[in-house]
Amino acid sequence: MRGGSYARVLAALLLVVTACTAGSSDPDPEPSTSTAAPTSTTPTTEVPEPNAPADLILHNAQVVTVDQDFTIAGAVAITDGDIVALGTSEELMALAGPDTLVIDVGGRTVMPGFVDPHTHHLQNPAPDLDGMRDGIAFMLKGGTTTSGAPTVFPDELEAYRRLDAAGELPVRTHLYLSYNDFCNGRDHDDFYLEDEFSQDADLRLVVAGVKMFSDGGACRAPAISHEYLDTTPDHLKEVGWVGSGDLYVTSEEVASVVSEVDAAGGITVIHGIGDLGLREAINGLAIASERRPFAQHQRIDHNSLTTLLTPDELSIYGDIGMVPVVFGVRWAGACDPSVGEAWKSILSPPVLGVIENSTALRAANPGIRLSWHGDAPSIPGQPFQLMFSFVTDGAVDIDTGEACYPAAWDGVPTVDVEEALRMMTVNAAAAMGIEERVGSLEVGRVADLLILAADPFDPDPEVGIAANRPLVTVIDGEAVYCEGALCDQFGAAGKPEQADEPPPDVPEGWEPVDHPVVVAVQASASIEPPANTLDGSEETLWNSGADAQQWIEFDLGTPTDVDLIRLLVSQYPGGVTRHEVYAGAHEDPGRFIATIEGETNDRDRLEVEIGATVRYIRILTTSSPSWVAWFEIEVEPTG
Ligand SMILES: [Zn+2]
Numbered sequence: 244m245r246g247g248s249y250a251r252v253l254a255a256l257l258l259v260v261t262a263c264t265a266g267s268s269d270p271d272p273e274p275s276t277s278t279a280a281p282t283s284t285t286p287t288t289e290v291p292e293p294n295a296p297a298d299l300i301l302h303n304a305q306v307v308t309v310d311q312d313f314t315i316a317g318a319v320a321i322t323d324g325d326i327v328a329l330g331t332s333e334e335l336m337a338l339a340g341p342d343t344l345v346i347d348v349g350g351r352t353v354m355p356g357f358v359d360p361h362t363h364h365l366q367n368p369a370p371d372l373d374g375m376r377d378g379i380a381f382m383l384k385g386g387t388t389t390s391g392a393p394t395v396f397p398d399e400l401e402a403y404r405r406l407d408a409a410g411e412l413p414v415r416t417h418l419y420l421s422y423n424d425f426c427n428g429r430d431h432d433d434f435y436l437e438d439e440f441s442q443d444a445d446l447r448l449v450v451a452g453v454k455m456f457s458d459g460g461a462c463r464a465p466a467i468s469h470e471y472l473d474t475t476p477d478h479l480k481e482v483g484w485v486g487s488g489d490l491y492v493t494s495e496e497v498a499s500v501v502s503e504v505d506a507a508g509g510i511t512v513i514h515g516i517g518d519l520g521l522r523e524a525i526n527g528l529a530i531a532s533e534r535r536p537f538a539q540h541q542r543i544d545h546n547s548l549t550t551l552l553t554p555d556e557l558s559i560y561g562d563i564g565m566v567p568v569v570f571g572v573r574w575a576g577a578c579d580p581s582v583g584e585a586w587k588s589i590l591s592p593p594v595l596g597v598i599e600n601s602t603a604l605r606a607a608n609p610g611i612r613l614s615w616h617g618d619a620p621s622i623p624g625q626p627f628q629l630m631f632s633f634v635t636d637g638a639v640d641i642d643t644g645e646a647c648y649p650a651a652w653d654g655v656p657t658v659d660v661e662e663a664l665r666m667m668t669v670n671a672a673a674a675m676g677i678e679e680r681v682g683s684l685e686v687g688r689v690a691d692l693l694i695l696a697a698d699p700f701d702p703d704p705e706v707g708i709a710a711n712r713p714l715v716t717v718i719d720g721e722a723v724y725c726e727g728a729l730c731d732q733f734g735a736a737g738k739p740e741q742a743d744e745p746p747p748d749v750p751e752g753w754e755p756v757d758h759p760v761v762v763a764v765q766a767s768a769s770i771e772p773p774a775n776t777l778d779g780s781e782e783t784l785w786n787s788g789a790d791a792q793q794w795i796e797f798d799l800g801t802p803t804d805v806d807l808i809r810l811l812v813s814q815y816p817g818g819v820t821r822h823e824v825y826a827g828a829h830e831d832p833g834r835f836i837a838t839i840e841g842e843t844n845d846r847d848r849l850e851v852e853i854g855a856t857v858r859y860i861r862i863l864t865t866s867s868p869s870w871v872a873w874f875e876i877e878v879e880p881t882g
Pocket residue numbers: 255361362363393618
């Protein structure tokens with residue numbers, strides 16, 4: 244299988260559901276304060292020397308700086324990609340020189356770009372470059388200017404580097420290399436330590452650290468101290484949602500990896516959903532920081548069942564200065580009322596009642612900063628659509644854009660708009676260890692900012708948040724996305740840069756087939772169709788989305804003298820596989836050609852001699868440790 248993207252998506256879905264159930268029966272809600280006004284409206288003026296005109300001035304704005312005091316300014320000036328001044332429009336116009344681009348934003352809100360420390364917008368399509376390009380475009384449109392990509396696998400790293408080298412990766416991207424995978428596979432050994440770690444916020448691409456799974460949730464089940472109910476649906480039981488779930492690590496193992504990665508300048512991002520996984524993670528962090536105080540911002544992501552940890556365990560979060568990365572209270576795209584109901588068949592009431600991911604953390608650590616994460620695609624939607632579910636008891640239907648208010652979520656605690664903005668910008672940057680440069684609009688920080696269609700403090704959160712979006716997304720002072728009249732104001736500077744010709748996908752020695760070939764398959768994952776095996780691209784694949792046995796069949800259109808076929812393996816994890824090749828003059832050909840049997844790994848190349856005149860060729864995979872999939876299959880005619 245290319246367990247690849249599909250397994251990950253599935254994992255994410257399961258994980259989302261966990262999160263969802265979370266708040267649904269919280270008995271003691273806090274009132275929503277989504278219409279609260281900003282805390283400070285006194286602009287801080289920091290004007291540089293008058294003899295240094297700025298490159299860009301945005302004025303007549305409501306600049307929500309998200310600095311310590313949540314200051315609101317009227318204008319911002321930018322030079323060399325950094326913020327050089329904030330103040331009133333009048334003050335900053337003094338910085339305009341003959342070459343300064345001065346833009347009147349018409350009173351609109353300007354805020355820092357969203358920082359999403361844990362998203363799979365790029366990782367799930369990787370290494371498919373076109374899919375990654377789509378992910379980048381989606382992020383820029385929604386205003387995500389910095390992202391963390393957890394669980395990067397050996398076969399994906401190169402794709403990020405290719406995009407970056409081609410200037411196609413405007414979003415600041417921090418990669419976390421896989422220590423173990425979501426199923427707790429450890430078949431890539433010391434890959435996680437192979438690269439040099441960096442937290443350099445001025446680079447668009449860095450390998451920032453390591454991703455470790457402490458328990459299931461993205462594969463198998465979160466490890467919880469209460470057993471999953473007998474009424475859990477069979478399809479979940481089959482993948483491990485029984486007993487107490489799946490614990491992957493001990494605190495000692497966590498401590499040793501975290502110490503090793505911290506000493507090398509990296510951040511270990513620990514996936515923790517169930518309380519048993521969280522317990523090993525937090526105790527491991529305590530052991531490691533006892534041995535040597537952390538130099539980097541070590542962290543736990545998800546934190547769904549922290550409410551089942553003891554106060555002593557919870558206080559470790561604050562003691563080691565962690566900025567925990569949590570789901571928002573609810574998520575966008577979940578207007579289907581059955582979603583919350585399904586969880587009552589899976590989790591017992593004591594667990595169901597306490598799956599709320601930040602109340603206990605906040606209570607045990609007064610003043611702790613929490614970061615959000617989007618965790619796309621498990622939670623679909625753009626940042627403002629998710630924010631709506633943090634600050635109201637509603638959600639946004641991703642298909643229609645309409646707000647909905649599922650009854651299951653009545654009374655779930657919310658945060659106010661200011662706190663939501665902090666969680667989604669500066670706190671997230673702190674979780675990633677880059678808040679000195681990223682996350683707030685302050686002098687000396689990077690000019691990553693958004694000009695918004697609506698005011699997020701609009702008294703109606705459906706207007707100010709659910710339907711809000713960036714009109715312009717700016718990274719390092721350059722507009723990388725824009726829509727509407729402001730595009731014209733940005734002029735040449737505002738036009739998204741045209742990417743250079745993408746690097747060729749077709750490697751040497753692999754020619755696309757040049758005759759028509761119809762493909763039939765037993766099963767297929769719709770996003771990875773069978774035609775991908777014949778498109779000449781080693782980046783795209785056919786994925787059956789199912790375990791063996793599975794077959795794929797080619798129709799050469801006419802009887803053809805075939806010398807051999809070449810196959811490029813798509814298989815994660817690797818292992819012993821067995822394939823049978825058949826060929827003949829009719830569909831479902833009965834003529835047995837060969838068996839291919841042995842240990843194969845992702846991107847291995849196989850060859851099978853045919854040496855016959857045939858029209859149909861079928862490859863039947865009879866056993867494999869992963870879903871049946873192929874990147875490419877090439878038919879070589881004789882001569
Ligand atoms: Zn994730």
